[in-house]
Amino acid sequence: MTDAGAYSKITENVQVSVTPIYLSDRSRPEDGLYVWAYQVKIENQGRRTVTLRNRHWRITNAEGHTETVDGEGVVGEQPILAPGDIYEYTSGTPLSTPSGIMVGSYDMESEEGNLFAVDIPAFSLDSPDAMSSLH
Secondary structure: OEEOOOEEEEEOOEEEEEEEEEOOOOOEHHHOEEEEEEEEEEEEOOOOOEEEEEEEEEEEEOOOOEEEEEEEOEOOEOOEEOOOOEEEEEEEEEEOOOEEEEEEEEEEEEOOOOEEEEEEEEEEEEOHHHHHOOO
16 A cells, blocks of 8 residues: 555635545556545534535546546435534545546535535545656
8 A cells, every 4th residue: 555645625614634545455557457545534623513415526537537426425424523523534446547636525514504615635646557657
């Protein structure tokens, strides 16, 4: 596994940090399969309770092919974060190229029922194969 470090962004007092990890044991470069896990930490730094309702991802491989993933919650949950709460989860994605980029947003709902978007910072997916091919 290769840990590329964390990417972080704050929107509406909600901090989202993402750490991508290349899974060499699950990848098969000879078959065009590159797999990453990504660890997400969501921290409510505001003064109101918020609920994560939906996720929106844009995953782009090294050839520019983009896949959009939309769905309810994350990993089957719609976490509720009171002020100061932290929610963490791990998910993953495969690519057909040795590198790519992910970016997205969460639809959050305040305790008053207002919906707002929280940005997920763009983060790069770089396998050791991608790094060795750079000139």
